Amino acid sequence: xxxxxxxxxxxxxxxxxxxxxxxxxxxxxxxxxxxxxxxxxxxxxxxxxxxxxxxxxxxxxxxxxxxxxxxxxxxxxxxxxxxxxxxxxxxxxxxxxxxxxxxxxxxxxxxxxxxxxxxxxxxxxxxxxxxxxxxxxxxxxxxxxxxxxxxxxxxxxxxxxxxxxxxxxxxxxxxxxxxxxxxxxxxxxxxxxxxxxxxxxxxxxxxxxxxxxxxxxxxxxxxxxxxxxxxxxxxxxxxxxxxxxxxxxxxxxxxxxxxxxxxxxxxxxxxxxxxxxxxxxxxxxxxxxxxxxxxxxxxxxxxxxxxxxxxxxxxxxxxxxxxxxxxxxxxxxxxxxxxxxxxxxxxxxxxxxxxxxxxxxxxxxxxxxxxxxxxxxxxxxxxxxxxxxxxxxxxxxxxxxxxxxxxxxxxxxxxxxxxxxxxxxxxxxxxxxxxxxxxxxxxxxxxxxxxxxxxxxxxxxxxxxxxxxxxxxxxxxxxxxxxxxxx
Numbered sequence: 001x002x003x004x005x006x007x008x009x010x011x012x013x014x015x016x017x018x019x020x021x022x023x024x025x026x027x028x029x030x031x032x033x034x035x036x037x038x039x040x041x042x043x044x045x046x047x048x049x050x051x052x053x054x055x056x057x058x059x060x061x062x063x064x065x066x067x068x069x070x071x072x073x074x075x076x077x078x079x080x081x082x083x084x085x086x087x088x089x090x091x092x093x094x095x096x097x098x099x100x101x102x103x104x105x106x107x108x109x110x111x112x113x114x115x116x117x118x119x120x121x122x123x124x125x126x127x128x129x130x131x132x133x134x135x136x137x138x139x140x141x142x143x144x145x146x147x148x149x150x151x152x153x154x155x156x157x158x159x160x161x162x163x164x165x166x167x168x169x170x171x172x173x174x175x176x177x178x179x180x181x182x183x184x185x186x187x188x189x190x191x192x193x194x195x196x197x198x199x200x201x202x203x204x205x206x207x208x209x210x211x212x213x214x215x216x217x218x219x220x221x222x223x224x225x226x227x228x229x230x231x232x233x234x235x236x237x238x239x240x241x242x243x244x245x246x247x248x249x250x251x252x253x254x255x256x257x258x259x260x261x262x263x264x265x266x267x268x269x270x271x272x273x274x275x276x277x278x279x280x281x282x283x284x285x286x287x288x289x290x291x292x293x294x295x296x297x298x299x300x301x302x303x304x305x306x307x308x309x310x311x312x313x314x315x316x317x318x319x320x321x322x323x324x325x326x327x328x329x330x331x332x333x334x335x336x337x338x339x340x341x342x343x344x345x346x347x348x349x350x351x352x353x354x355x356x357x358x359x360x361x362x363x364x365x366x367x368x369x370x371x372x373x374x375x376x377x378x379x380x381x382x383x384x385x386x387x388x389x390x391x392x393x394x395x396x397x398x399x400x401x402x403x404x405x406x407x408x409x410x411x412x413x414x415x416x417x418x419x420x421x422x423x424x425x426x427x428x429x430x431x432x433x434x435x436x437x438x439x440x441x442x443x444x445x446x447x448x449x450x451x452x453x454x455x456x457x458x459x460x461x462x463x464x465x466x467x468x469x470x471x472x473x474x475x476x477x478x479x480x481x482x483x484x485x486x487x
Contacts (some may be wrong), residue, residue: 007300008310011054014184014296016161016312016318019339020326021334022057025123026053026065026285028074028206030326031215033057034319035284041312044275044287045305049268053247053294055275057285059341060246061239063136065285067376068235070134075283076226076392077210078219082280083227088273091244097265100248106354107375108245109347111381114372116345119338126335127163128156129205136373158206159332166193166336167276184296193333202350207334209327212319217283234481239286247272247289254291256454257298270409292341329452350453359367360391395423410439410474416446420455431461439471 016038023033033056040055069077091097114136121139125132128150133139150156166189173185199205226232251263268289275287297307318325347354347365355362368384375383401419413436419427434440442462444450462473 001306003301003303004307005310006309007297007302008314010184010300011293011297011302011311012314012318013187014403015054015056015290015293015315017186017190017334017337018292019057019061020329021136021337022059022062023285024207024334025059025062025119025126025338026057028065028077028285029210029215031210031212031319032284034212034315035282036279036287037214037315038312038319039275039278039282039284040287041308041310043278043314044271045308045312047267047271047274048264049255049271050263050289050296051249052258052302052308053263053268053289053291054297055247055272055287055289056293058243058246058288058290059119059338060115060345061242061286062289062338063115063122064235064242066122066181066236068297070146072200072226072235073234075217076220076223076232077285078217078280078283079226080236080239080280081276081284081286082219083236084208084286085273085276085278085280087236087240087277088244089270090273091240092093092266092268092270092273095266096250097244097267097269098243100265104361104364104385106358106361106364107384107388108249109350110368110384111242111372112345113347113365114369114380117341117369117373119345123338123342127160127161127332127339129130129161129332130156137401144431145425155203158202159330162197162202162204162330163332163339165196165337166190167340170337170340189331189337190329193336194329197330197333198328202330204282205325205331207326207329207331208322209248211296211323217331218281219283223404227437232321232403238381243272243286243288244269250289250291252295254289254294254298257295260303322435331348360395364388364391394422399427403426403430403434406465409439410471411435412441412443414443414446418449419447419454420449420451424454424457427454427462428457431458434465436465439474441474441476442466445476457480 003177014036019033019037020030021033023030027034037056044055065077068080072080073107118136118139121136121143123141125146128146129144133142150160161286168190169189170185173181174187196202227236248265248268251265251268255262272289279285279287297311300307302308351365353363354365364384364387367387368380371383393414397418397420399415399419402414402416404412404414413431413434415427442458462475466472
């Protein structure tokens with residue numbers, strides 16, 4: 001219990017600035033980020049599934065939440081999150097949690113990379129206390145102009161410098177002595193930036209404080225009408241897919257960090273669904289399991305789920321007793337924390353290795369990320385999944401057609417592999433190029449799979465060849481096998 005108590009304090013200190021930062025970046029009151037963190041600790045933390053991973057608001061959903069709030073309004077956010085939570089509960093009850101492990105890693109990494117790029121671009125505007133454009137492409141295209149405007153404004157330059165200093169602290173914190181690193185880097189960076197803004201009386205924007213009860217906005221009955229729209233349903237599916245995939249991939253990573261009980265993926269999916277359902281009822285942000293907090297929990301020596309439950313208690317006490325403390329935090333500092341988090345979502349180093357070893361997977365990763373930036377989150381993920389399925393179908397349909405012609409007697413054509421419609425043109429091109437005035441033996445003993453399209457096409461080819469007055473095509477379907485007429 002002593003280890004769990006100490007670990008809970010570490011996780012609380014890591015989670016506090018991230019909860020507030022994700023909420024502000026999502027365009028909702030800062031307190032709603034704390035509400036999601038509290039639910040992730042007190043409710044999801046108590047439920048079975050994964051014993052040591054910690055749940056709360058995640059940077060990976062920031063862009064999607066912001067778009068949803070702009071499109072449907074803050075009051076409708078609770079409905080979308082509630083629907084996603086109920087869908088997660090249903091999938092967990094149907095034991096679909098393990099199937100999320102079958103999602104292509106390239107799609108998940110591409111999804112996170114696209115989120116990271118949009119997050120970085122958007123938060124660079126926040127670092128300068130400027131308003132970001134709505135779409136991902138507009139954010140990136142407008143960065144040069146934003147930087148020029150920042151250089152010409154003393155107030156904007158001050159805010160940007162404060163955010164840049166926050167990033168510098170986050171990057172350099174690991175190089176400081178171990179005794180100093182007891183304080184989590186995000187907390188130290190935000191605390192130093194806050195202290196600098198207060199002591200130097202810097203003219204920068206601060207977090208707006210409404211109070212915990214004032215920020216909670218349960219959805220009304222009229223808000224449920226939003227679910228009748230196709231766009232809202234797409235947002236719910238995107239919430240569900242991204243939150244579930246990120247949580248279960250995080251669980252797999254956390255399991256490798258400790259020797260304790262491993263994750264039950266179906267129960268963990270239901271735990272996440274229960275947490276999101278409650279967050280939706282409270283009108284808060286959606287939650288996922290977060291690898292940064294989970295890793296901090298394990299590294300701090302946690303042994304049971306008590307550490308993550310206690311971290312929720314500390315968040316609740318802070319939100320209830322010290323809400324005014326949020327009002328002195330500069331927005332530029334929180335933006336700096338999220339820019340740093342966004343950079344971690346873009347796998348720059350891993351991409352080079354992936355390109356050398358698996359170019360198809362690297363291409364899927366890049367296309368998914370670009371599609372998310374250029375189009376939207378949901379469409380980008382669908383494009384990535386479609387490419388992944390197409391790549392798998394293409395790779396599993398390898399087929400060879402070896403022709404043996406000894407000059408006399410029948411020509412032997414050996415078909416090997418998976419004969420599917422994807423490789424049908426190759427098969428027919430080879431067979432139709434064979435001489436029409438010679439008998440042919442088609443050996444198919446090494447065909448592992450023959451789909452209906454290929455079977456029909458081969459039967460038609462054999463009938464055409466046999467119609468020329470030559471001996472009918474002979475087909476061998478087993479080894480050793482007698483030759484049987486195509487008729």
